[in-house]
Amino acid sequence: MAALDLKEYLKEKKKLVDKFLDDYLPKADVHPKTLHEAMRYSLFAGGKRVRPILCIASCEAVGGDIDTVLPVASAIELIHTYSLIHDDLPAMDNDDYRRGRLTNHKMYGEAIAILAGDALLTMAFDMLADHKLNSRLDSDSLLSIIKTLASASGSAGMVGGQAADIQASGKEVNLPEVEYIHIHKTGALIRASVCIGAIAGAGSKGERPFAPTLDALTRYGECIGLAFQIADDVLDIEGSRDEIGKDVGSDIAKEKVTYPSVIGISESKNLSKELIGKAIEAISTLGEKAEPLREIARYIIERKS
Amino acid sequence: MAALDLKEYLKEKKKLVDKFLDDYLPKADVHPKTLHEAMRYSLFAGGKRVRPILCIASCEAVGGDIDTVLPVASAIELIHTYSLIHDDLPAMDNDDYRRGRLTNHKMYGEAIAILAGDALLTMAFDMLADHKLNSRLDSDSLLSIIKTLASASGSAGMVGGQAADIQASGKEVNLPEVEYIHIHKTGALIRASVCIGAIAGAGSKGERPFAPTLDALTRYGECIGLAFQIADDVLDIEGSRDEIGKDVGSDIAKEKVTYPSVIGISESKNLSKELIGKAIEAISTLGEKAEPLREIARYIIERKS
Numbered sequence: 001m002a003a004l005d006l007k008e009y010l011k012e013k014k015k016l017v018d019k020f021l022d023d024y025l026p027k028a029d030v031h032p033k034t035l036h037e038a039m040r041y042s043l044f045a046g047g048k049r050v051r052p053i054l055c056i057a058s059c060e061a062v063g064g065d066i067d068t069v070l071p072v073a074s075a076i077e078l079i080h081t082y083s084l085i086h087d088d089l090p091a092m093d094n095d096d097y098r099r100g101r102l103t104n105h106k107m108y109g110e111a112i113a114i115l116a117g118d119a120l121l122t123m124a125f126d127m128l129a130d131h132k133l134n135s136r137l138d139s140d141s142l143l144s145i146i147k148t149l150a151s152a153s154g155s156a157g158m159v160g161g162q163a164a165d166i167q168a169s170g171k172e173v174n175l176p177e178v179e180y181i182h183i184h185k186t187g188a189l190i191r192a193s194v195c196i197g198a199i200a201g202a203g204s205k206g207e208r209p210f211a212p213t214l215d216a217l218t219r220y221g222e223c224i225g226l227a228f229q230i231a232d233d234v235l236d237i238e239g240s241r242d243e244i245g246k247d248v249g250s251d252i253a254k255e256k257v258t259y260p261s262v263i264g265i266s267e268s269k270n271l272s273k274e275l276i277g278k279a280i281e282a283i284s285t286l287g288e289k290a291e292p293l294r295e296i297a298r299y300i301i302e303r304k305s
Numbered sequence: 306m307a308a309l310d311l312k313e314y315l316k317e318k319k320k321l322v323d324k325f326l327d328d329y330l331p332k333a334d335v336h337p338k339t340l341h342e343a344m345r346y347s348l349f350a351g352g353k354r355v356r357p358i359l360c361i362a363s364c365e366a367v368g369g370d371i372d373t374v375l376p377v378a379s380a381i382e383l384i385h386t387y388s389l390i391h392d393d394l395p396a397m398d399n400d401d402y403r404r405g406r407l408t409n410h411k412m413y414g415e416a417i418a419i420l421a422g423d424a425l426l427t428m429a430f431d432m433l434a435d436h437k438l439n440s441r442l443d444s445d446s447l448l449s450i451i452k453t454l455a456s457a458s459g460s461a462g463m464v465g466g467q468a469a470d471i472q473a474s475g476k477e478v479n480l481p482e483v484e485y486i487h488i489h490k491t492g493a494l495i496r497a498s499v500c501i502g503a504i505a506g507a508g509s510k511g512e513r514p515f516a517p518t519l520d521a522l523t524r525y526g527e528c529i530g531l532a533f534q535i536a537d538d539v540l541d542i543e544g545s546r547d548e549i550g551k552d553v554g555s556d557i558a559k560e561k562v563t564y565p566s567v568i569g570i571s572e573s574k575n576l577s578k579e580l581i582g583k584a585i586e587a588i589s590t591l592g593e594k595a596e597p598l599r600e601i602a603r604y605i606i607e608r609k610s
Contacts, residue, residue: 014469026460027462031469031485032460032465032468032472034472035460035468036460036466039460045589053381057516065478077487082423085424086419086420088494089415089416089419090421091414092419109392109396110396111396111397111468111471112471113472114391114394114397114419114466115391115398115464115467115468117423118387118391118422118426118464119459119460119464119465119468120421120425121426121427121459122426122458122464123455124429125451125455126452126455126456126459128451128454129449130449130452131448131452136390138444139443139444139447139448140444142444142448143434143436143444143447143448144434145450146430146433146434147434147436150427150428150430150431150434151431152372153427154424154427154428154431155331155340155341155344155424155427155428155572156331159420159423159424159427160337160340160424162420163339163340163416163417163420163424164336164337164338166416166417166420167337167339180336182382199410205602218532228360229589233489242391291311
């Protein structure tokens, strides 16, 4: 097999996810128009689709095909987008810009931004419970996917991490607390994306995931999830405004809890590299089909935005 | 069969729902504590559990049993509670009190209130996708329930109605628009509660709902859903502060779109009575097991809060 062109791989998968979501979402002229416009505004704001792509790559790593997993992978992006809209609100991180564009509430007002987030979150489950949309997956696999996504997104996952983050801002925190925040706020959804890909891949063959394989992919997802957020913390300090689409040093200005603020920038870089090594090691038995997962892991700490 | 004691019926079912939710929700000392405390604060704020009770009554009307439907019915209350927390936010209706107590954001701040709502919404789907919790229901029934709930709650349902309501406030609106708002903002979740009860009732016997019965119950749910919101509009004008737990006339003060503001109070009362008649007629073939549904319909326009 020729060496994987990761840039091409990411571009191609992103295009598929974008097209799927564009076809699925109500158009901006469907009543109530402003709500649908606001949902589309943030969903098509240039996101890299990291989570859906991880889900697709994980599905392919266990021998599943992309047509089976595409709706499921795309649903995860709805959850990610809703979380960004709500995180940016004045009561939360109070950000005016994201990826170089005005945030949802700066465009549509706070009320519509809150509702657009609520609607995207709800739509993710609407998509996943849709038999026609997911005709290649049996009901048990779909339920298992919904459970995995909901658990990773709620108070024991992403929302829990966000709540802990909000409450820790401006306070002195220790390493276990910043680890808790990062593992939940960012890590849980990334880990779930990988697990869901494995469930969909097995489900497409009428099977449940092979337990050791699911364990390996779960471990991979955990490691890259944490590495991803640590790399983000580092980028916030070392990146340029053009690269990260918002002001450099905004975490420091907001007194956010970050790895560099707790263990220093050099130690943070070492840790994220170490985690990527562990992630790649975890899936060492998965063979060539898992090569995109390995390349994505390396990309996470090398990316510029 | 002895005449149904509706007050006793409602009290008994509410107790079961309250107990189920109390057992299910993470305790307020589970990290992140404030988030879980905030979720519990609004969930146990004295709600009447109208939607879960409708769901249970509908399940029993088609011959299902309460043990099967209780987790499913309780999940609906999580959706209802999240919608109240978000509706009360300063950017939305900006209410300081609900049911005579401080609203969630007045107690915990806006950030935690937004997150508590997000977490409750997510938890509803976590509960529904839980095989162990719903061991009496097959996977197809559960998926159908999740689809029904998500569709009723999202941009084509409750959230869509709320967005239209926010945008109509302070403007002159016509009858079709106020009808759209009420049918979506309040009606969709009430209708879904009734449909979900029917799906769970059939599912507990390993069946899909009998189409004419589901149609009849859907029609019943539509009629009482709209009647419920019209009765609420009337209560906002004619109730006392003690009865409704918030200031009388708050809809008028906020220039909210209501039926009385469009067709007058007397016509509104006639319409809600007419809708209740239609609801009861729709389920005329369902026999004695549907008696609680008929009594609940009558109660909707006679209630004082």
